[in-house]
Amino acid sequence: MANIKSAIKRIDVANRNNERNKAMKTEVKTNIKKFEQALNSGNIDEARELLKIIDKKLKKAAHKNIIHKNNVARKMSRLTLKLNKVS
Numbered sequence: 001m002a003n004i005k006s007a008i009k010r011i012d013v014a015n016r017n018n019e020r021n022k023a024m025k026t027e028v029k030t031n032i033k034k035f036e037q038a039l040n041s042g043n044i045d046e047a048r049e050l051l052k053i054i055d056k057k058l059k060k061a062a063h064k065n066i067i068h069k070n071n072v073a074r075k076m077s078r079l080t081l082k083l084n085k086v087s
Helices: 005-041 044-063 069-086
Strands: none
Touching: 005 044, 005 069, 044 069
């Protein structure tokens, strides 16, 4: 455990950021699962709306350096391809 006051503060900040990052990643994964379910059930309109939400959340995560921007681009490309194949 850290003894220096600033190191203790940095640990607190790191833990706080870790919780925020984990929450954002989980939210994105949940939306992707909902998107997959909508595609499988044939709800193309719902899938399109979810894709817009996913795009917004992924770009926000990339802006905050939670997910790398190339990772975001790859995920969006794959999800868009899936949507286009179905419709």
